[in-house]
Amino acid sequence: xxxxxxxxxxxxxxxxxxxxxxxxxxxxxxxxxxxxxxxxxxxxxxxxxxxxxxxxxxxxxxxxxxxxxxxxxxxxxxxxxxxxxxxxxxxxxxxxxxxxxxxxxxxxxxxxxxxxxxxxxxxxxxxxxxxxxxxxxxxxxxxxxxxxxxxxxxxxxxxxxxxxxx
Numbered sequence: 267x268x269x270x271x272x273x274x275x276x277x278x279x280x281x282x283x284x285x286x287x288x289x290x291x292x293x294x295x296x297x298x299x300x301x302x303x304x305x306x307x308x309x310x311x312x313x314x315x316x317x318x319x320x321x322x323x324x325x326x327x328x329x330x331x332x333x334x335x336x337x338x339x340x341x342x343x344x345x346x347x348x349x350x351x352x353x354x355x356x357x358x359x360x361x362x363x364x365x366x367x368x369x370x371x372x373x374x375x376x377x378x379x380x381x382x383x384x385x386x387x388x389x390x391x392x393x394x395x396x397x398x399x400x401x402x403x404x405x406x407x408x409x410x411x412x413x414x415x416x417x418x419x420x421x422x423x424x425x426x427x428x429x430x431x432x
Contacts (some may be wrong), residue, residue, distance in 0.1 A: 314335045326352050328350075334367065360391065360410035374407070378394060380395045390409070391409035393405060
């Protein structure tokens with residue numbers, strides 16, 4: 267015989283399943299397939315200032331977009347007013363720089379759509395694919411270089427249609 271059980275009786279079981287499922291959805295360190303701790307980063311302290319962005323990045327670069335505070339190697343305005351690129355070099359570990367980008371972009375309301383490990387035999391690297399709203403997209407590539415430096419290559423588009431790259 268079936269009897270009716272109030273939903274409240276199932277609530278503890280539903281919450282337990284939700285906790286177990288959410289615990290299994292944790293992020294992993296790119297490329298190693300195991301859960302791990304992310305490096306500690308100081309997003310405000312390691313951000314390029316608006317003054318430096320204006321002086322050193324391509325004309326019109328959106329000052330609201332997070333950029334790691336490192337040596338600017340090159341910069342360009344690919345499409346006037348909509349698409350920019352830059353290359354940086356840092357002495358910080360690549361994993362820390364990548365984590366800075368994850369946190370800085372998240373703090374500016376960007377969404378990390380996906381990340382892909384770069385496995386070409388030259389060392390650790392990751393490509394971060396980010397978006398914001400209907401038209402802002404960014405692809406950040408962070409790679410450990412021989413000698414301990416880190417390279418960053420970025421493309422930032424505002425309504426530029428770089429979604430074809432995704």
